[in-house]
Amino acid sequence: MKKIFFYVGCLVLLALSGSACSGQGKANKADTADSTEVSVDSVAADSTGYIVKVGEMAPDFTITLTDGKQLTLSELRGKVVMLQFTASWCGVCRKEMPFIEKDIWLKNKNNPDFALIGIDRDEPLDKVLAFAKSTGVTYPLGLDPGADIFAKYALRESGITRNVLIDRDGKIVKLTRLYNEEEFSSLVAKINEMLAGK
Template structure:
């Protein structure tokens, strides 16, 4: 009976767990905020599909903003591939998209093969998607985590190991919410 009580307490605690809200430093250059609905967009993937963010409601979505010339992106992407994409790609409640800032398809195809990453890449030809999340002139290495309700729950800037680990935890918690 005591074992059952412990399980019930744990289940109740887990059901009430909230993804922690953290303050985003102002120098990160975001124009969106934690708790806000993610700006909707529509984009072409490398395989020619049209992806609309609003169609992904009900899923936890990770947007990884990147560009081929970004050395920090290139350093972070293998970690995203191994530690996030490979572990969650078969989960129907999860979606991950790299969003390439203003580069031609051929460039994006070439550098994603060089790294290599297998998660889907979206083309952002004039940076309209990027600049609906970040200030003009802001650096490209950043990730945005969106919960199942379409709200932004976590954002990163550059590739910082502690922040990356926290992001993985937020994704995991958001999937079980």
């Protein structure tokens, strides 16, 4: 009887961990007031797990890209910046990434006023490189060990894919979750508008 309970418990845990990408995982909400410091303890999450809001300054971080270079978000001030939170195990990410490559990166990669960073959630370099190759993306991907960068933007246990669009002043202007054609089109349109309105 104990073995049956153990196996059922394992199956439940597997089901919960597998739902992170699809957004079906449970997200805890903090009941405390807003604070300028972004942490799970001090900021309430929205219904999609984001702990940041449109209009707020994007939390700063330094990331190591797959080519070994380090990049700090605040050093990109003056540019329109898109962050894409992703991982190789996320089917929705794999569906969305070729569209990011074609409709955003290839159209804007030579624009000095634009930056795109894919942030791979808690996977080793070899896996991230294989992921980029299998999805055919050429935009920069960086490593997020322990999902510590992700946790500055959303509850650590909440799912991906997520895109965060940041203006030239470092403020968040758009947040997306999962892949939806209409929402993705509005993201592309917003990027085009921001780049045209220099």
